[in-house]
Amino acid sequence: MVFTAAVFLVTVPVFIEAPLVRSLPVVSLALTAFWLWLSLSLMSRSSTRFWGDLLLGFSWSWLAGSLYWGWLRWEPLLHIPVESIGLPFALVGLRQGRGKIGNLFYLGSLIGTALTDAYFYIVGLIPYWRQLMHVDPILASPILQSAIEQVQTPWGQGWAVILALVLLVLGILPLRQGKLHHWAFSGAILSTILVDILFWIAAAAA
Secondary structure: OHHHHHHHHHHHHHHHHHHHHHHOHHHHHHHHHHHHHHHHHHHOOHHHHHHHHHHHHHHHHHHHHHHHHHHHOOOHHHHHHHHHHHHHHHHHHHHOOOOHHHHHHHHHHHHHHHHHHHHHHHHOOHHHHHHHHHOOHHHOHHHHHHHHHHHOOHHHHHHHHHHHHHHHHHHHHHHHHOOHHHHHHHHHHHHHHHHHHHHHHHHHHO
């Protein structure tokens, strides 16, 4: 259940937060307070503590996404620094043995995002990223098609395979430990592959 919830919290909100933050960034940012309140409420009861823990890690991802995609999306170099906004809190929490489920979920999501960004830099997709952030979505199709052509080169396909293998290894190995926080980490990591595939399909269909 924790694994399924982690996958859900990475994949589905992407397609909810993305359009919301583009049109109503302040609303998206304000929703972070709701997620925090809900997570703390769930953590206050022993029967739902682990769900609140997971939701707290999700709150960091939602906050970072709201800040970056709402006001800073034009500069790819700021993506990972902003997405890392909760990293100090996650590392301190893990060091103190607190919030393992949420903190490892957040770290898994952050690692997946960082590896996807690395692929963009290696394959040369950053110029298309910048162009997409400056045009009306109606006019994005030619840019997306050019980006898809870049991905379909031997260089792009080779690195896509490498990226997928790295994500699979990082996502599958922790499952052998059998702990809830390992399942949360793996769910976040492996769902990165699903999100990347869904975005690729959406771009190809544009």
